[in-house]
Amino acid sequence: MIFSNYIAMAGEADGKTYQVSRMPPAALNERILSSMSQKHVAAHPWHDLEIGPGAPAVFNCVVEIPRGSKVKYELDKATGLIKVDRVLYSSVVYPHNYGFIPRTLCEDNDPMDVLVLMQEQVVPGCFLRARAIGLMPMIDQGEKDDKIIAVCADDPEYRHFRDISELPPHRLQEIRRFFEDYKKNENKEVAVNDFLPAEDAINAIKYSM
Known part of the structure; x- marks a missing residue:
């Protein structure tokens, strides 16, 4: 919001019109998870962690x-x-x-x-x-x-x-x-x-x- 106000005031000073794209930033967890492949992310230790190849022994x-x-x-x-x-x-x-x-x-x-x-x-x-x-x-x-x-x-x-x-x-x-x-x-x-x-x-x- 501070950035948008600054652009508006600059436009009034020099008579020019500026168009600013307001794309919302991706949520932090979305950015982190998107950088990983799904096979490397254990979302839940009960359901997603493998029991192991030697189970049940x-x-x-x-x-x-x-x-x-x-x-x-x-x-x-x-x-x-x-x-x-x-x-x-x-x-x-x-x-x-x-x-x-x-x-x-x-x-x-x-x-x-x-x-x-x-x-x-x-x-x-x-x-x-x-x-x-x-x-x-x-x-x-x-x-x-x-x-x-x-x-x-x-x-x-x-x-x-x-x-x-x-x-x-x-x-x-x-x-x-x-x-x-x-x-x-x-x-x-x-x-x-x-x-x-x-x-x-x-x-x-x-x-x-």
């Missing part, structure tokens, strides 16, 4: 919550962004990186949940290759909410694990206790059943694909 996992976090981040289905759902009410933190498997759908209308064991915590929103080693059957407030137990396929300390039975018993106790306790101060009931082997985890992922 080895798959891509989008990390929502880093190990050691007391903040429960989760995928915002509408935007594809990672949002803060809540801060945990109990004095516990996530024992391992936690996220979901893209292009899966479970009975609760959410993607398949996965807990990934690895040496380091990673940032929310990144994805990594994971290998299924077990299944943790869980009931959350009366609804089925099973978790895949996996290891990072590109972590030299964990990639050799093939089944949950190979993990130290104390590690499994830590995982179980976290999920049994993390909602207690919200007066929400969670029941964790016995861990199942890699075969059950692979079948669960295959069923959800």
Whole structure:
């Protein structure tokens, strides 16, 4: 608008008429997306990210919550962004990186949940290759909410694990206790059943694909 006023005043001063084209500028996101080919743009981590050629045994996992976090981040289905759902009410933190498997759908209308064991915590929103080693059957407030137990396929300390039975018993106790306790101060009931082997985890992922 400032530019248009300047042209009008200049026209009055020298007696000449100027015609200015007023083409609206393209929106920033349109300009960015137009410079990319569609195959290089992952619009939504749940729907557009590939599950991976090795699925259901080895798959891509989008990390929502880093190990050691007391903040429960989760995928915002509408935007594809990672949002803060809540801060945990109990004095516990996530024992391992936690996220979901893209292009899966479970009975609760959410993607398949996965807990990934690895040496380091990673940032929310990144994805990594994971290998299924077990299944943790869980009931959350009366609804089925099973978790895949996996290891990072590109972590030299964990990639050799093939089944949950190979993990130290104390590690499994830590995982179980976290999920049994993390909602207690919200007066929400969670029941964790016995861990199942890699075969059950692979079948669960295959069923959800």
